[in-house]
Amino acid sequence: MIKLLGAVLILFAGTMIGFQQAAKFAERPRQLRQLAHALQRLETEIGYGHTPLPEALERTAAATPEPLSALFRKAASGILETESMTFRDSWEQAIKSHWGTTSMRSNEQSVLIRLGSTLGISDKEDQMKHIRLALLQLKAEEDAARDDQGRYEKMWKSLGILIAVLIVILMV
Amino acid sequence: MLARVVHLLPLELKTLLERLPDQMQEQLEEIRIREGRPLEIGFRGQSRFMMADGSLRHTADGAYKPSADTCRKLLERITNYSLYAMEEELRRGFITVSGGHRIGLAGRTILDSGVVRGIRDIGAFNIRVAREVIGASTHLLPKLVDRTRKTLHSTLILAPPQQGKTTLVRDIARSVSYGLWPALETSGWQGRKVGIVDERSEIAACVRGIPTFDVGPRTDVMDACPKAEGMMMLLRSMSPEVLIADEIGRPEDGEAIREASHAGISVVATAHAYDLQDARGRPVLQRLLDEGAFTYIVELKRTVEGIMHRVVSANTIGRAATAREASAAHHRQPVDSAPVSSGRFRADDP
Known part of the structure; x- marks a missing residue:
């Protein structure tokens, strides 16, 4: 009886781990897409609205779903609160502290940090160029992420349950 | 500060x-x-x-x-x-x-x-660092009032840079707009509608179109606008009774001031010049002075005790200038024949 219960628990846990891994692969392209939309929004605010950066970031945050929204909000509040940081530092800090809550990887993190070092300190055309460059890089990452999703999402789903079954067979 | x-x-x-x-x-x-x-x-x-x-x-x-x-x-x-x-x-x-x-x-x-x-x-x-000197024009204002029309006479303020011209016109705008006529005889006069053309954003220091200095409740500011155009725009759209402009000197500024004075509007303008004689060396100012566009000329000098002003009536300087030309005097001399009044205000008055 107890053996049976243990086997069921192992099967359940294995399945869950598999699904969780698969979800990460499914989540990454979705968040990359949202991030691209957010940057497009930022580009519009800067290029056409001439909105000051803190406000532009707030608006972008309001139009973006979590967890990315928090990242933009943090960057905006960071610069308004501190006296000793440049925008670049505040942006980098916001990204690094919130990166754990997203499913994205270090490639897109470095794209964003690079973008942060130019935001707000050049003229309109220059700003738009930098944002477009970041968008292009994110697009490439998104394509790669979709490939990965196709390849690994299903695999992880079945792998989890199969490993759990293997462990159960070995135990009995 | x-x-x-x-x-x-x-x-x-x-x-x-x-x-x-x-x-x-x-x-x-x-x-x-x-x-x-x-x-x-x-x-x-x-x-x-x-x-x-x-x-x-x-x-x-x-x-x-x-x-x-x-x-x-x-x-x-x-x-x-x-x-x-x-x-x-x-x-x-x-x-x-x-x-x-x-x-x-x-x-x-x-x-x-x-x-x-x-x-x-x-x-x-x-x-x-901008400093707003409220009351900077208190001593000067009674000398510039037009008693029949209960407003200001058209006035040209002359001084070299950094002598407090802008501070002074800002306070004139504020006093006239609030109706804070300082002298006893003028008490009870109402405030006048004031239009400021603030080409270099110095008088009202607008941020997104809203003045950050107190320029009075009846004051409209055309910010960062070329003076001549701004004066014409205000004339057409905002019906000012007193028009204020900083640092006039281009021919089109002269046109606009002429237009305004024909419309019965008092113009208070400043110009870079050491004194009246210096100003007469500039064709635009000379023409305006000769045509009588300004009733009073004010010269400012910054001294250790504060900023001194000297008010000269324009209808007498015409004569004084003619007399001077007749005597062919080329050196600078004070305009003795003009009724002159002077006074001072301290830049750091509260």
Whole structure:
């Protein structure tokens, strides 16, 4: 009886781990897409609205779903609160502290940090160029992420349950 | 005065400047920040270099040098992290921040078919602390009133730069707009509608179209607008009774002032000139004076005790000038025959 219960628990846990891994692969392209939309929004605010950066970031945050929204909000509040940081530092800090809550990887993190070092300190055309460059890089990452999703999402789903079954067979 | 601009400064500059003695902080007029070069401050018309320990010296040796990082932080703070939203300001070479403080910028310019489009690689900042002297015109105003029309006479204010012209016209605008006529005989007069053409954003120091100085409740400001055009626009749209413009001197300014005075509007304008005779050497001013566009001319001089003013009536200077030409006197001489009144106000009156 107890053996049976243990086997069921192992099967359940294995399945869950598999699904969780698969979800990460499914989540990454979705968040990359949202991030691209957010940057497009930022580009519009800067290029056409001439909105000051803190406000532009707030608006972008309001139009973006979590967890990315928090990242933009943090960057905006960071610069308004501190006296000793440049925008670049505040942006980098916001990204690094919130990166754990997203499913994205270090490639897109470095794209964003690079973008942060130019935001707000050049003229309109220059700003738009930098944002477009970041968008292009994110697009490439998104394509790669979709490939990965196709390849690994299903695999992880079945792998989890199969490993759990293997462990159960070995135990009995 | 430092307290008014300290919020603009990055932490390291703020801590350094706060080491200045209180009296010095109060008299601060300019902070000049140049990347990698000595920090300079200006107060009461003098300038000193600032050492890393907060002391002031005449020579630049061992002075505190702001780093590239400090300058970047400063630029971000004065532009609200949005240099891209400041294109017009960069074309003009200065940014006006709330409180009316002007920050002059220098660096490498960007040209677009020969016309300056903006500045990039900004390496020098000049923070000019704005001071609003409420009551600066109290002594002068009674001498300029038009008793029949219960308003001001058209007046031209002459002075070299940095003598308090802008401070004075700002206070005139405020007093006239509130209806704060200082003399006893004029008490009870109502305020007048005032239009200010503020080409260099100095009089009202507008931020997004809203004056940050108190220029009175009946005052409309055309901000960052070329004077001649701005005067005509205000004439057509806002029906001002008193029109105020800073630093006239171009032929089209003369046209606009002529137009305004024909419409029965009092014009208070300032011009760069050492004195009246100097002003007559400028064709536009000479023509306006000859045509009688101004009833009074005010000369300002900054002295140790404060700012002295001298009011000359324009209908007598015409005669005085003719007499002078007849005697072929080429050297400067005071206009003795004109009824002249002088007085003074202290720049730091509360």
